[in-house]
Amino acid sequence: MASGPGPTQDIEFTLNGKPVSRTASSRMLLIHFLRDELGLRGPKIGCDTGHCGACTVSYNGKTIKSCMALAVQADGAEIDTVESLAGESGDLDELQESFRENHGLQCGYCTSGVLMSAKFLLERNEKPTAEEIREAIHGNLCRCTGYVNIVKAISGAAHGDEGLALVERLNREHAKEVSA
């Protein structure tokens, strides 16, 4: 459970490029620590079993679900959340901008987690196919968008202007495969 009585541990880690040193309750989940103790709003909570992905953050360069880690496991780690995307100026980064242009979000509740998964994908695969994008975000549930515009937004960020054309092309190929 979240917090409460019981043992604590001192932890030090890097959060969005800045050092953090705190005392954490040993039983506290990382997501609760980030939200309730450090006041972040980016990582969200949508389930109790690690299946929704709303809490996705980057942990030493890999995405993890922060509801599936304890706060004390942050000790010594580098953690990035969606708050790290927009620059110092507060301007949306390319990925975020592509989500805005392509209506890749509706209620916005899943968005922080989706963005972190998309970022992780694009760092490893600059030009992903639609199928690879779907694979990469399949741990992030979105109930509003039917995923169509999320895929389009990530494609748009990866392939620039070709992004949308790519989605269109995939549409056609799909249709062709069906008629083949």
Next chain:
Amino acid sequence: MTAPAKEQTTTTTWTGQSLPRKEDERLLKAQGSFVDDEGMYRQGYAQFVRSPYAHAKILSVDVSKAEALPGVIATLTGDEVKAMTEPLFQFAPKEDGSQVNEYLLGVDIARYQGEGVALVLAETRGIAADAADLVEVEYEPLPVVTDGVAAAEPDAYVLHDSLGDNIAWKGLFDWGDIDWALENADHILKIDKLHFHRYSSTPIECNAVIVNWDPGTDMIRVVSNNQFPMFGALVIGPSMGVGTDQFDFVSQDIGGGFGIKINSYTSIGVLALLSRKAGRPVKWIETRTEHHQSGGHGNERTFLDIEVPVMADGTMLGFKMRAFDDAGAYLHYEPLGAVIWSQVVPGPYKFKHVQVDYTETLTNKCPAVPNRGYSRMQHLWFVERVIDLVAQELELDPVEVRKLNYVQPEDYPYTTPNGCVYDSGDLPQALDMVLEMIDYEGAKKLKADREGSGKRIGIGIGTTLDSGTNNFGQSRILNPELPFSGNGEACTALLDLYGEVMLKLGTNPQGQGHETTASQVAADILGMSPETIRVWTGFDKSHSTYIGFSGTYASQFAVTGINAVIGAVEKLKAEIIEVAAYAFEVEQDQVELVNGDARIIGNPEAAIPFIGIANMVFANNATLPHEMAERVSLTCRHVYVPPFELPDVEKKYGNLTLTYSTQTHAAVVEVDEETGKVEILDYAVVDDCGKRINPMVVEGQVHGATGLGIGAALKETFEYDEDGQLLNSNFLFYHAATAMDVPNIKTSHIESPSPFTGTGAKGMGEGGGAPLHTISAAIQNAIGPGKAIVSDSHNPPERVWRMLNWDGPAEERGVTVVSNGDGA
């Protein structure tokens, strides 16, 4: 139907454009404000103690150990709640006055797994959870009723003694002359049973409430993600013995709603009582498990003894059936679902003779609440299943049978057998378009080619309606005494002190982009850019504008919300022009508004910026005639009221909804014979919601509704075991559709403007559950004639495999055709 609303004078520079949303920047940067992002000074954290039993007497609740735990602030039990409140208002008590007695917390008996029986409040979430574990509740299990049809049997165990049986509402709907149709039809199709399953759109953000009952002012401030707070206030206010004036409802960003978040009003009520007892603000964030067990499920409906009179060419004359809705353990918003389906009685078709013997029952399951497509999609799925079976069993082409039975473009406005008026559309064209999008001929060839390969191809069509802006007068069909009718929405448009344009809405959206679309239509009226218009985000009863219907639900913002905006902004424009004309010493028709200036037409030099107008009214009013200074406020409220009349409750006849968007879906699926797994190869949608204010937002809604429907058709279901234990209490067992489950959805559109809304726009967003109809049809097509029929809206591999491998006797397929010439 009264006359169409008068033409609006708007230009349409911004309306109709796919503008990126105003909402997005804050949401992308995690600067949105969801309930769990907020808090109140001195707040404690609440945790419910919930019944592990589906049905049990509550013999005792002992909170002493919990209260002794350091950090615990207060507890609250059902008995305390019973002592300080009245049972909740019920829409439709029986004629003798008997009704369900529901309190804000379980009292005496727990009637579904997950029902709240006690509450604890503690300094931290963790202590609250520990303390809840220390509350000792003694239960005595009772017999469990989980079947919504069996619940109606006279010998069924009764959930609510105060009601006398498990029948929440019952009524006969009878339009046209079904007996005549059954006598005169060439054939009668008889279908034993169709079943629409229980599921939910499961918003990713669960319910959440922060409430403070201020001991000094007696005001109750509720920060929540409830999507219809006015409804909540109307129901819980009388139960709690408080006036609606004591409630300040606030919501900012909401992480998805889909109707399910109407349901949290009971939680809001009981958490307010806890706050009053503790003298502290209370924060409660529902867990996913709680949400699945008690947050609300969509309606499950069973259709029995279906008889469909049909002519030899496939013309359907109507149908007769018995329907059972399973409302779960308490009536939350129900039994409204018992009439809401009748907005779409014939679906998109022209048949005239319908008889429905309808019963809504109570069972030991989570209460059913509105879920995207509420009550209509169950019925529309039924209608589409029937039309498809008509085609299959009479060996007719499903495309031709649909076209033959559709309401035709020239028929609009079309009055249905029960008096609803379909406003506009072009269904044959939509069907042609969607078939082209899936390359229908190619798909048929593929189907033939794959025969014998172990993979079968199925092609399915689903035509559906999204009825928007409902007439609350239909609730009187349930109970003629109910003081509800019509509908509407409010908006206030104003200039602030320095001439800034602001809009305050009565709605509280959950991602539908109201800030953007409202500013688009306002921008056109005021001759300025949407960027320069501030739409206050979220809803706050203390400063927002509202009426009893305010909220975001039932596919209506494009009509009620937007027309309220137009009305308010037109009033504001008139005031600005009046003040400017006075200052210019010209007639009002000589003044135009351009880019935030009031100008004399043809003389751009003569301009007063809005700041100047605001100055004259707010801070320099000695420059105005006294009468004008007192009358002109630059704060203009408008309530849009759709033109509705009361329905005839005896005949259950009347116009129940203002607009009807149409959605025509088509899918090509591949069914694996070995496993029964269904894969979607191609999926296309043609949407017609009249004039589109922001096509990108509309398309997003189409995608979303389609994604949820696909999930429901293949992956998502709430199932209970015989003890009433929910088998899908979290996302491990409730398979919410992922990006791998939803294919790329191709979309196209037709714009058939509504003649009834002024703007031509229609409500949309719920989507009529079309993927459920479409995928059922596609699976049916893959299985082919002579086998068991697709009789359930949910088709996981095992069910499909059973249908594929069915080899029972013909009369047990679930459908038979009797020809009237055969002496039937």
